[in-house]
Every structure is written in structure tokens, then in C-alpha cells.
Amino acid sequence: MRPTVLIVDDHEENLLALEMLLEQERDIEICRALSGKEALRQLLGQEFALVLLDVQMPEMDGFEVAELMRANPSTRLIPIIFITAISKEERYRFQGYEAGAVDYLYKPLDSFILQSKVQVFIQLWRQRRDLELAYQKLEEANQCIINQKNMLQKMAIQDHLTGLYQRRWFDHLIKSELGAVMRTNTPLALAILDIDHFKQINDSYGHLAGDVVLVGLAATLKNAMREYDTAFRFGGEEFAVLLRGTTKVQAIKVCQRLRMMLEQEHYVYQGQEFRITVSIGLCATDHLPDATRERMIEQADKELYRAKAAGRNQVCPES
Ligand SMILES: Nc1nc2c(ncn2[C@@H]2O[C@H](COP(=O)(O)OP(=O)(O)OP(=O)(O)O)[C@@H](O)[C@H]2O)c(=O)[nH]1
Numbered sequence: 001m002r003p004t005v006l007i008v009d010d011h012e013e014n015l016l017a018l019e020m021l022l023e024q025e026r027d028i029e030i031c032r033a034l035s036g037k038e039a040l041r042q043l044l045g046q047e048f049a050l051v052l053l054d055v056q057m058p059e060m061d062g063f064e065v066a067e068l069m070r071a072n073p074s075t076r077l078i079p080i081i082f083i084t085a086i087s088k089e090e091r092y093r094f095q096g097y098e099a100g101a102v103d104y105l106y107k108p109l110d111s112f113i114l115q116s117k118v119q120v121f122i123q124l125w126r127q128r129r130d131l132e133l134a135y136q137k138l139e140e141a142n143q144c145i146i147n148q149k150n151m152l153q154k155m156a157i158q159d160h161l162t163g164l165y166q167r168r169w170f171d172h173l174i175k176s177e178l179g180a181v182m183r184t185n186t187p188l189a190l191a192i193l194d195i196d197h198f199k200q201i202n203d204s205y206g207h208l209a210g211d212v213v214l215v216g217l218a219a220t221l222k223n224a225m226r227e228y229d230t231a232f233r234f235g236g237e238e239f240a241v242l243l244r245g246t247t248k249v250q251a252i253k254v255c256q257r258l259r260m261m262l263e264q265e266h267y268v269y270q271g272q273e274f275r276i277t278v279s280i281g282l283c284a285t286d287h288l289p290d291a292t293r294e295r296m297i298e299q300a301d302k303e304l305y306r307a308k309a310a311g312r313n314q315v316c317p318e319s
Contacts, residue, residue: 003049003125004029005118008039008065009083010057018052018083021111028122036060040068043075049125050118052105055084055096063095079121081105159233161211162218170232170240174293177242181285188291189243189251189284192300193258196277196312198237209269213276216267224258240300248284248317255280255315263313277313279304284317
């Protein structure tokens with residue numbers, strides 16, 4: 001992209017003279033404006049590297065144009081060189097610097113001085129642009145790293161088949177949940193669900209049919225649970241649910257409802273329709289003093305075994 005210089009003067013012949021002086025600068029584009037208003041309109045419409053601004057113009061003089069440029073964030077940083085034929089008295093110079101000028105040139109213009117000053121600002125513009133591009137690339141690379149990190153974190157805690165959290169996340173979460181139980185004296189329940197005779201589904205309909213069941217069951221779990229409960233795939237055909245603020249009595253009701261819901265569910269694979277049942281073992285901290293992660297898992301597992309032994313398709317709370 002070539003840098004663009006805006007030249008502003010209310011006299012056509014002055015603009016022509018400036019253009020001729022800048023003719024040698026082959027690597028810049030030149031835009032022209034015959035009034036302050038026209039200059040502002042162009043400045044808001046495209047990017048400029050430098051403005052060569054006549055001071056004395058009717059309606060809006062160069063100082064006013066500069067002040068309006070400084071007030072607008074999109075034009076605030078564009079350097080301005082005032083070109084003036086008026087008195088070289090200091091007070092005019094100060095007025096220009098206060099309005100945002102970075103330099104002054106006096107008519108009649110010296111071509112060598114004009115060209116070298118323009119070159120300095122063009123070089124500054126290029127350096128700033130290179131810096132901006134480098135910063136943009138850095139930002140993109142940074143975002144890429146953040147995205148990859150998020151993806152890795154997700155992969156580490158999420159089961160790829162069902163989208164539920166993995167056992168690894170359960171181990172982490174139950175520790176902090178038990179901490180909250182101690183601090184706030186609110187109960188926490190753990191339910192472990194196991195699909196009954198799941199092997200038969202794999203054996204009869206194939207492993208992919210089994211996967212359809214696992215995905216469907218996970219979706220039902222997610223839909224059935226409250227926002228602050230969390231479901232996990234423990235491994236294979238075993239799932240766990242952590243029920244916050246839930247007592248043993250309440251957890252039994254929740255699990256009975258869940259068990260009945262899953263019993264009604266139909267799964268379809270390659271036109272074949274089938275159903276499943278689940279056995280659930282559960283425990284809750286209000287009936288398990290000094291509960292630890294290990295004790296809760298052990299207890300819920302024991303109850304799950306009891307549910308299986310008692311004929312499956314049932315909920316067994318600890319007695
Ligand atoms: N399709 C599929 N099957 C799985 C997956 N993980 C584990 N399994 C299967 O789950 C079945 C578990 O079988 P078992 O442990 O004998 O238990 P079960 O048949 O459910 O019987 P009970 O638990 O005693 O009611 C095995 O056939 C495993 O291959 C999986 O990701 N996809």
C-alpha cells in the first residue's frame with residue numbers, strides 16, 4: 001500500500017505548484033482538496049500519511065481544520081505540516097502547534113526542504129504501519145495459541161464420544177465440591193449409573209449401535225439435570241452425576257425419575273429400534289459422615305452392585 005498525502009489549499013494554482021514539487025516522490029499518492037470542509041470529508045473517508053495544510057482559507061482556515069482533526073480519533077494522529085505565507089511571527093507558529101501542527105513551511109516553498117520533510121513523515125508512516133502489521137500478526141498468533149490451549153483443555157476433560165466430562169474432571173470437581181460441603185454444610189449426592197446388559201447390545205447390533213445408546217443416554221442426562229448438577233462418563237457404559245445441595249432422600253427421587261425416563265427412551269440404529277435400562281447406586285453426604293472422594297465412590301459403587309444383584313433397572317441408595 002502506497003502512502004497518501006493530502007494537499008489542501010483554496011487556490012488551484014497553489015495546489016498545482018505543490019503537485020509539481022512533489023512530482024519526484026514516485027512512491028506516494030497525492031490527493032487534493034480546495035477547502036477545509038473538502039479536506040475533512042476526504043480525511044474521514046480514507047487513510048492519509050500526511051496533510052500539507054494551507055493556513056489562510058475562506059470559511060474554515062487551516063487551524064480550524066487541524067483542531068477538528070485532533071478532536072476525531074480516526075484523524076488525530078495524522079501529521080500536519082502548515083504551509084503559510086503569512087507573518088513568521090512566533091504567535092502564529094504557536095497557534096499552529098497548539099492546533100496540532102508538527103511543522104511549518106513558508107511560501108515560496110523550497111522544493112528541497114519540502115521533499116525532505118515529506119520523506120521524513122512518509123518514513124515514519126511506513127514504520128508505524130510495519131509495527132501495526134507486526135502487532136496484528138502477534139495478536140493472531142496469540143489468539144491461535146489461546147484457541148489451541150482451550151481445545152487441549154477441553155480434550156483433556158471432555159469425553160469425545162458423548163461430550164460429557166471425563167473421570168479426570170470428576171476427580172478434580174468432587175474435591176472442591178466436598179470442600180464446599182464442609183464450608184457451607186450443604187449436602188452433596190453422587191449417583192453412579194450403569195447400563196444393564198450393555199454387552200448384549202454391542203453383541204446383537206454392533207459396537208456402533210452401542211455408541212448410539214451412549215450418546216443418546218448422555219443427551220438425556222444433560223437435559224434432565226439441573227443447571228448446577230454435573231454429569232460425567234466414568235468409562236465404558238458407566239456414568240456419574242454429582243447433585244449439588246441434594247440430600248439422600250431427594251437424590252433417590254431424582255434418580256428414580258431419571259431411571260424411568262431412560263427406560264422410556266428409544267434408540268435407533270440402521271432402522272433397528274431398541275431400549276435399555278439402567279441400574280443406579282447412590283450416596284449422599286448427609287448419610288456419610290466425613291465423606292471423601294474415595295468413600296463416596298466406594299459407597300455408590302457398592303449400591304450399584306446391589307441394584308444389579310437385585311435384578312437391575314433399579315436405584316439402590318446406601319442403607
Ligand atoms: N459401543 C461401545 N461399547 C462400549 C464402550 N465402552 C465399553 N463398552 C462395552 O460395554 C460393555 C460392558 O459390558 P459388561 O461390563 O459385561 O456389562 P453389561 O453387559 O452392561 O452387564 P451388566 O453391567 O452386568 O448389566 C462391553 O461390551 C464393552 O465393550 C464404548 O465406548 N462403546
